[in-house]
Amino acid sequence: MPAGPRPSVLFVTDLAYEARGRRYCDEDIFLTSRLREEFDIALCHPRDAAALLDGFDVVVKRNSGPVLHYQEAYDAFRARARERNVPVYNPLTGRGDMAGKQYLVDLSAAKHPVIATVDRAVDLGLLPEAAEYVIKPKLGADSVGLRFVAPELLAAEVAAEPDGTVLVQPRIDFSYEVSFYFIDRDFQYALYAPHTDRRWVLEPYGPTAADLEFARRFVEWNTLTHGIQRIDACRTADGELLLVELEDLNPYLSLDRVTEPVREAFVARMKTSVRELIG
Known part of the structure; x- marks a missing residue:
């Protein structure tokens, strides 16, 4: 029997966005090249997403820069995606940075390990x-x-x-910053910045069981069943981990900083996750 039609993805990115110490465009060029193995892909700028999302099975929002630079267009995209019932990856129900940074106030008041x-x-x-x-x-x-x-x-x-x-x-006196990367609720890899003055000069990090327990508590708190999350933390001078940010909107992944087997495993898991979201 002939194979059925491939799912279609509208991949939202800003390839021209310049971020300090990171090459957003390189990461999304790589990701779309690999997702294209299983999906029909079209790329668009975040300002165009609301007008273009009709006809796609899913919208994948990736390295599109801070929303504050295009807040009106982002609000229109969210409203239209909900109106048309188009799945968005990450889903629009995130409680972390996707909803602003109120969560840091709430988590702090609830005595979670945050700054x-x-x-x-x-x-x-x-x-x-x-x-x-x-x-x-x-x-x-x-x-x-x-x-x-x-x-x-x-x-x-x-x-x-x-x-x-x-x-x-x-202002915290910390030893280093470390990021834990999850797809859905599955841990993928961790990276850290051993030099406090160079946040994006990252190296692979081998988390302890306690480190993963720390990161997972925030993934569970966020309640997203699908999508990519990056849990950013700092290691204080006394050895404690404190949450810095729960990035669930369009977290940069630093895939150029991991080994090829880790990168390949991440791509495979992301393909599965996107397919499961489409249903």
């Missing part, structure tokens, strides 16, 4: 003492709008912002 975070001037007293504090927009990404503030200036700086629009955290 202490508040978003209101009245709550500054809940933060531990630190030599310096970080203020960043709740809807920010890629360090856009991030600034460091001395303790004596913190109250005035936060008071100048409307409640709920910025996050405030102590």
Whole structure:
């Protein structure tokens, strides 16, 4: 019998986006070349996704840069995808960065192992003492709008912002940052930045059982049944892991930093995951 039609994928990416220390376009050129082995693929810019998604079996949103650069177009895409019942990978129900950074405030209040975070001037007293504090927009990404503030200036700086629009955290003294990569709820690999001044100079990392338990608690909390998640954490000076970010919108994967067997296993698992989402 002849084979049935191949599933069609609208792959949303911005190949021209320039990120510090990363080559977004290279990663998506590689991924689409491999997904094309099993799917019919068309690429589009995130500003065009809402107009083009009809007729595709699934939309895969990958390295398309911070949403804040095209917020209106992204909102229109989300609305149309839901209206037309088109599956989106990652699904639009993510509770992490996909929904803004309110989750850091919520997780901190619930005493999860995250960097202490508040978003209101009245709550500054809940933060531990630190030599310096970080203020960043709740809807920010890629360090856009991030600034460091001395303790004596913190109250005035936060008071100048409307409640709920910025996050405030102590600046953590950490040994290194580490990222755990999952497809659906299956761990794939981990990478870390052994040099604190070079965030994207990554090396393979062998997680301990405790490390994986730490990462999995946030994957489980997020409740996504399909999709790619990157759990970013920092290792404090006393050895504790603290969550920095739960990236569930379009996490950069650093596939050029893993071995070929790991990369091949990731591609195979992603193909399966996309097919299962289509149903």
